[in-house]
Amino acid sequence: MDLSYVVRYYIEKMLKDVGGMKAMLLDSETTRIVSTVYSQSEILEQEVYLVEKLDSDPGEQLLHLKAVCFLRPTRENVARLRKELRSPRYGEYHLFFTNRIEDLRLQDLAEVDLREVIYQVQEFFGDFAVLDPHHFAIPIQQNHVTLQPFTWDYSRSTDAVARMTEGLASMMLSLRRRFTIRYQRGSELCEKLAQSLHHLTTSEERELFDFGKRGGGETAPMIMMLDRKEDPVTPLLLQWTYQAMVHELIGIESNRVDLTQTPGVKKDFQEIVLSARQDDFYRRHMYSNFGDAGAAVKGLVDEFQRQTASSQNINTIEDMQNFVENFSEFSAAQRNAGKHVTLMSELSRLVEARTLMTVSSTEQEVCCSTGNLTAHYEAVRSLIDSHNITDNDRMRLVLLYALRYERDGQAQIGDLLSRLQDYGMPRQQLGLVRTMLGHAGADKRAGDLFSNRSFSSRFATMAKHSLRGVENVYTQHTPMLLTTLEALVKGRLKDADFPYIDRAYNGAAPAKVPKLIMIFIVGGTTYEEARAIAELNTQGERNEGWSAGIRFLLGGTGVLSSRSFMNDLMAFMALT
Missing domain, CATH: 3.40.50.2060 (Sec1/Munc18 (SM) protein, domain 1)
Known part of the structure; x- marks a missing residue:
């Protein structure tokens, strides 16, 4: 699909x-x-x-x-x-x-x-924007409105719930399927969205959404509504796959990358189109890690040079005719190679200038290794004192540390904030830590974000990361979304935590796992999560693992980078 x-x-x-x-x-x-x-x-x-x-x-x-x-x-x-x-x-x-x-x-x-x-x-x-074959967005003009409770007025087109309802209803109608709806308990917005969509499809426009029963006893597809506050870590982490890196460090908007402010970029490459459907190289390498993507770009350049050399031997009329016939293809290959070389050069420049490999190593350790409050504090403090990293990276590190050690590390968090203030960070921006913990802190989340609430989860985390090699130190993190989906497919997701909006289903869940599951994240998705869903779909097509035979779709109110996520929090903070 x-x-x-x-x-x-x-x-x-x-x-x-x-x-x-x-x-x-x-x-x-x-x-x-x-x-x-x-x-x-x-x-x-x-x-x-x-x-x-x-x-x-x-x-x-x-x-x-x-x-x-x-x-x-x-x-x-x-x-x-x-x-x-x-x-x-x-x-x-x-x-x-x-x-x-x-x-x-x-x-x-x-x-x-x-x-x-x-x-x-x-x-x-x-009524939705397709980002990748399995990934879509129902854009909310100001994503921060999804961070706060607000008066629900379905009749207003500017209402975030109404816009999300319209987009999801459009998705159902385009696929000609009516979905059962589950939502994350404790999220007011997810519950309101579930109620709104359920009311529209079963009461207000019931006939429009009556597509009849499918044969073979097939279980109805499901929409799972999640709240971004359940996993505030994933949008804050640096990403190391090609697509996610471009979005995090430069930005992707409607499949376009704006390089007009990048020094030394040729005019032809100041706006670049990145589309998996139009660019075969990008489709094959969008989920490759930084090193593999760089090697692939070098291979693309080598292939173009080989084609160039072969085109130099024009000695006959037939040679000229062949050259003219292949010129448009030759020009497209030249532009494609130049596009990816330009992107990779800019990514490499930013990684080196901001010492992002050191930053990423530290943030991955803070989020993924077994708890070591003091060692992690010293590592974050040392990076904050470095003159090579940006204020944006300093704030991300402190936010991640605060989320991890919210309860036990108050003194250390206070010291890190003081150091940020000494570096001249505005007092308003320092308030991001308080806002983040107030909105997505431990008491606001239902899940075990850092796998530290039980002995079994801690043991599983230790086992998982002890098997990883040094080469994977930058990609230890796994989005919490995968844990939730695995529990859903294996029948371990509690109705109390993720109820069906149709009460008839609660306590009497379908006997079979749906073959189509749509995840909608209120507050925005990330390209790391999109990559994880793509891998699940690949495994499902091969009938491998727990996702065998299941197709997943991922949607949200936009695609987040760490900067846009923090900007949403800043805008939310200004309203409170």
């Missing part, structure tokens, strides 16, 4: 069904939805003359073009369409909404369509 094919199907259908030259009108969210699964060249191949935002300044009339509008059915977009229809710029309007649209909003559009330029209105359920 590849989520990108779902959204691509909708886009291809709307563009092919509207024949002739056309313009494509999008909003800010559908721009992202389209750009993650469709390249600009592919859109041009569908006779799309122009792509623009619905809210952009109106230009000249182009009545010979047909407008294909792919929009979220929000109050704001309907208002913009009403304004557009009062003075149409295009000869025809074909409206495709990413979700259910209310009859009253359709009536609003009909009232202003005096020239009868609306030719069709359809609902195409693609």
Whole structure:
């Protein structure tokens, strides 16, 4: 199951069904939805003359073009369409909404369509952004709103619960499956989201979500709703796989990497597209560790040099013809090699400049080794006093130490904060530690984040890490998500901790494990978790391990880096 094919199907259908030259009108969210699964060249191949935002300044009339509008059915977009229809710029309007649209909003559009330029209105359920075949996002404009309790008003389109509900409902409709829903007890937001989605699918729009029973006694797929506060460690850790490193150290937004502020980068590579669907090299190495990815990039360059050398021997008309025929492929290979060399060079520069290997080694030891409060304190203190690391890295180290030793290390945490203050860190930023512990501290979490609550979990941790080699010192950490999913599949996940929203299921869970499990993390996912889910899916396809025969999907309210996670906490802190 590849989520990108779902959204691509909708886009291809709307563009092919509207024949002739056309313009494509999008909003800010559908721009992202389209750009993650469709390249600009592919859109041009569908006779799309122009792509623009619905809210952009109106230009000249182009009545010979047909407008294909792919929009979220929000109050704001309907208002913009009403304004557009009062003075149409295009000869025809074909409206495709990413979700259910209310009859009253359709009536609003009909009232202003005096020239009868609306030719069709359809609902195409693609109200989510596909990041990878198994990984999606339902973006919340300000992710920090998911960190705090708030008044739940489903009728407001800006409400985070409403937006998440709409996105997940769209996912169900696009897959034509109704999911059972479990949520993390103790998370007010997860519970409200579960209630909202359950109400929509079983009461408000019951008929729409009635897809009939599948044969063979197949267990209904499941959505598992988790709260980011249950695992605040994963978004704070440095990552060492190619995709995750690029996002952590540079940033990936809608499959694009912005290098405009990077010194010495050629103009052609100031914006780079990273898409597993469009770039075979990236698809094969996105989950490779830093060393293996670097070796693979060198191999890519060597192969390009070999192709270049072979193209130099142009002695006959036939040689010239072959060169011309292969020139576009040759140019694409050159650009691809240059793109990955540029990225790897920048990653290497940042790793060396910020001494990230030393930082990562320490943070992995703090989070993953058996508890040693004093030794870990001295290691973190030594790094804080180093002049080579950034304030951002200093804060991450202190946050990780505080999460690990919240109860026993108050004196040490206080000393580390004093040292940060001596380095000139603003007092407001120092408040991140208090905010983090208040929001995601031990008393706010249900799970055993550091595997230290029981003898059996401590023994399992010691056994697991004693078998790791030195070469894996930077990748000791395993997202807590995997522990939760393993317990779910093996039937060890307690209903008391993760209840079904439909009370009929509580105490009478399905006899069979669902073959499709969707995890939705309120507060955002990480690329480390996305890689872990991809590996589970690979094992499932091979019928290996506890995930044999199961397909997992991962979604959230965005993709976090350590910086964005701390920025969310800062924004939350400013509101409290």
